[in-house]
Amino acid sequence: MELLERFIIAAGRAGARVVRSLDRIALIDYIARHAEGPILLPNFAAGQRLRLAEALRQSGCEVLTEHFRAGAIQASAGITGANFALADTGTVVLDSTDEALRLASTLPRRHFIILDPRKILADGLAAVGPLRVLQRRQSPDFIAFITGPSRTADIERVLTIGVHGPAELHILLLEGISDDPLES
Secondary structure, three states, X not given: OOHHHHHHHHHHHOOOEEEOOOOHHHHHHHHHHHOOOOEEOOOOHHHHHHOHHHHHHHOOOOEEOOOHHHHHOOOOEEEEOOOXXXXXXXXXXXXXXXXHHHHHXXXXXXXXXXXXXXXXXXXXXXHHHHHHHHHHHHOOXXXXXXXXXXXXXXXXXXXXXXXXXXXXXXEEEXXXXXXXXOOO
């Protein structure tokens, strides 16, 4: 089975919604239909390339591109890119040293991740090389490994989704946006 199929299956098992075969217009339409309120949109390479802020505003969305701490309270969704993903667990890896990326990926109810399928690696062992290069080039302070929506359990092991982070994780596959694992 190819990496993409393995990733889609694993991410789905973890509770993520994976949407494939998107082009720019379909991606913007998908986000606009599912955001249900203000969107935190930090500065990241794929977002800039796609001109997401402008396109989402034209679709009628309220897009917050600054003052993230204040905006996080009202935001229903956050959008980020991804440095790469792991097929075996359906995990997305994101250098979230930038506070705006951390807020967009952890506080709103919905997190949309834009991922180029060419960035999918087999497993954690395959990620060692890109993580070392990332460390040498950018010296990240925070690297998030995101597997499905936020989960937590109480002392009786009752699992709850979305209490300490997004209740929904949407992974939007867009080929050709970037195959560089050092760039989100």
